[in-house]
Amino acid sequence: MSTHRKNMDRLLRGLMGLCSGITCLVLLMIIGYILYRGIPRLTWNLLSTEPNNLTGNIGILPNILNTLYIIFVAMIIVLPLGVGAAIYLTEYSTSRKLTNLISFAAEILTGIPSILFGLVGMLIFIQIGGLKQGILAGALTLVLMVLPTIISNTRESLLTVPRSYREGALALGSSKWHMIRTVVLPSALDGIITGCILSVGRITSESAALLFTAGFGLKMIGFVQALQSSSATLTVALYIYASERGAYDIAFAIAIVLMALTLALNLIASKTAKKIQEKRG
Amino acid sequence: MENAIHGLFLFCGFVSVAFVLLISVYLIISGIPAIHQIGPIKFLFGTTWKSGQNQFGILPFILTSVYGTAGAVILGIPIGIFTAMFLAKAAPPRIASVIQGAVELLAGIPSVVYGLVGMTVLVPGVQRAFHLSSGATLFSAIVVLTIMILPYIISVSATALRAVPREYEEASLALGANYTETWFRVSLRAAKSGVAAAVIQGVGRALGEAMAIIMVAGNVANMPGLFKSVRFLTTAIVSEMSYASYGSLQRQALFSIGLVLFLFIMMINWILHKVIRKEEQ
Numbered sequence: 382m383s384t385h386r387k388n389m390d391r392l393l394r395g396l397m398g399l400c401s402g403i404t405c406l407v408l409l410m411i412i413g414y415i416l417y418r419g420i421p422r423l424t425w426n427l428l429s430t431e432p433n434n435l436t437g438n439i440g441i442l443p444n445i446l447n448t449l450y451i452i453f454v455a456m457i458i459v460l461p462l463g464v465g466a467a468i469y470l471t472e473y474s475t476s477r478k479l480t481n482l483i484s485f486a487a488e489i490l491t492g493i494p495s496i497l498f499g500l501v502g503m504l505i506f507i508q509i510g511g512l513k514q515g516i517l518a519g520a521l522t523l524v525l526m527v528l529p530t531i532i533s534n535t536r537e538s539l540l541t542v543p544r545s546y547r548e549g550a551l552a553l554g555s556s557k558w559h560m561i562r563t564v565v566l567p568s569a570l571d572g573i574i575t576g577c578i579l580s581v582g583r584i585t586s587e588s589a590a591l592l593f594t595a596g597f598g599l600k601m602i603g604f605v606q607a608l609q610s611s612s613a614t615l616t617v618a619l620y621i622y623a624s625e626r627g628a629y630d631i632a633f634a635i636a637i638v639l640m641a642l643t644l645a646l647n648l649i650a651s652k653t654a655k656k657i658q659e660k661r662g
Numbered sequence: 663m664e665n666a667i668h669g670l671f672l673f674c675g676f677v678s679v680a681f682v683l684l685i686s687v688y689l690i691i692s693g694i695p696a697i698h699q700i701g702p703i704k705f706l707f708g709t710t711w712k713s714g715q716n717q718f719g720i721l722p723f724i725l726t727s728v729y730g731t732a733g734a735v736i737l738g739i740p741i742g743i744f745t746a747m748f749l750a751k752a753a754p755p756r757i758a759s760v761i762q763g764a765v766e767l768l769a770g771i772p773s774v775v776y777g778l779v780g781m782t783v784l785v786p787g788v789q790r791a792f793h794l795s796s797g798a799t800l801f802s803a804i805v806v807l808t809i810m811i812l813p814y815i816i817s818v819s820a821t822a823l824r825a826v827p828r829e830y831e832e833a834s835l836a837l838g839a840n841y842t843e844t845w846f847r848v849s850l851r852a853a854k855s856g857v858a859a860a861v862i863q864g865v866g867r868a869l870g871e872a873m874a875i876i877m878v879a880g881n882v883a884n885m886p887g888l889f890k891s892v893r894f895l896t897t898a899i900v901s902e903m904s905y906a907s908y909g910s911l912q913r914q915a916l917f918s919i920g921l922v923l924f925l926f927i928m929m930i931n932w933i934l935h936k937v938i939r940k941e942e943q
Contacts, residue, residue, distance in 0.1 A: 636778055
């Protein structure tokens with residue numbers, strides 16, 4: 382090999398190592414810095430109380446609850462819709478054009494930035510629909526956003542269910558709906574779960590779509606009241622504490638909570654995804 | 663019974679199509695009036711945005727979004743592709759799984775957390791390094807955007823690189839090329855539409871990002887300069903929506919910005935669609 386080719390080889394290998402190193406280093410630095418700044422402020426009191434202007438206490442319990450509420454409401458609405466759409470695409474649709482149209486629409490939804498979902502959500506659900514800023518309007522907006530995730534994961538998993546299962550059930554005299562309910566859906570359960578976990582992860586880390594739909598409220602209110610009154614999730618609370626109040630230590634403590642949640646969700650999602658791979662392989 | 667269920671699933675299938683239509687229609691309906699009232703040329707090419715004095719020119723926002731995205735992509739492509747190449751071809755399995763994990767984690771970090779770390783570490787750093795009065799500049803936003811789009815570029819390109827048929831690489835090696843020559847001249851070329859799709863997705867992400875960059879870009883409606891405080895299309899919406907009063911021209915102009923952003927995103931989706939279809943052929 383000529384020295385030029387040898388040098389080129391070394392240079393390219395060096396660059397590959399360097400760039401991979403940069404990527405990992407950036408992650409380590411971000412996580413390390415968040416832990417360094419956030420841990421001193423991450424106390425049980427912060428996690429278990431609400432903010433109080435009189436005592437000056439700051440607590441993020443309302444925001445943790447709001448995040449859970451919004452996940453709950455959004456998932457209850459989006460899950461049947463998304464799974465239903467996937468079932469239609471794989472089990473019922475006979476027209477190729479229709480299938481393409483629906484997948485194309487889901488593809489477009491995936492590419493739309495969250496700030497536009499926030500804008501449209503505010504228009505449709507609050508200005509036109511007459512809802513007040515709150516968990517319900519926020520959750521409905523998130524339904525628009527995570528629907529394609531549920532559809533595509535369910536669909537992929539439905540496609541792995543062998544044809545022979547379906548034919549067997551039908552041959553035994555089961556109706557189509559009975560066949561789907563008892564044979565197809567149970568075998569596709571892990572894909573549906575993966576879709577759910579990914580959606581929950583996306584909802585947990587979402588902020589731009591929620592600013593004008595779920596709102597900025599930091600106070601503790603009950604679930605029913607929160608549906609229709611301004612309620613900040615953890616991400617929005619982080620933004621408020623960092624940008625508007627300059628309370629960086631609180632913001633970093635919230636960042637730790639968020640990172641722990643997304644990390645856990647990531648781990649579970651990749652575990653179930655691996656399970657599907659094994660089943661397929 | 664069976665027909666009713668069929669109808670129900672058909673309905674679910676059409677919900678995503680309806681969502682896309684709903685979003686497009688409402689963005690257009692709410693975006694047009696202000697453009698009409700201000701005048702399309704004055705709105706799109708006006709260089710001053712002063713909502714207090716009814717001056718609504720969004721050229722600074724458009725250019726900032728374009729420059730910011732271009733900057734992030736120019737920095738992100740080499741780092742992303744070298745890392746993807748290392749991940750897909752050169753790295754021993756154990757190191758590859760570490761990098762894979764890092765990439766997944768980077769993708770899972772919520773954008774407000776990127777914004778928080780950016781505003782507490784990067785902004786003061788840039789201020790000191792370049793002797794500026796404030797480090798909240800287009801440059802800081804580009805760095806944050808680069809880190810945010812890296813995981814997408816890496817994982818999509820790595821998937822494309824892994825899918826290159828072994829025979830191509832073996833043929834190249836048999837002809838006397840060494841490994842790096844094979845990877846960068848044969849594999850990369852064979853995977854080029856997959857890599858292009860990765861880059862286009864990165865462009866979409868960068869263009870649509872709002873919360874991370876509103877915290878580091880300084881948020882002043884200047885014409886863009888690398889070390890000036892700037893406002894993007896997305897952050898323009900976020901920063902004024904909360905106080906723009908109902909029915910005012912300012913609020914309508916913000917919806918028009920949303921429409922412009924939507925058109926940009928649709929254009930990128932369209933290009934992505936073409937690239938993917940070309941690859942399928």
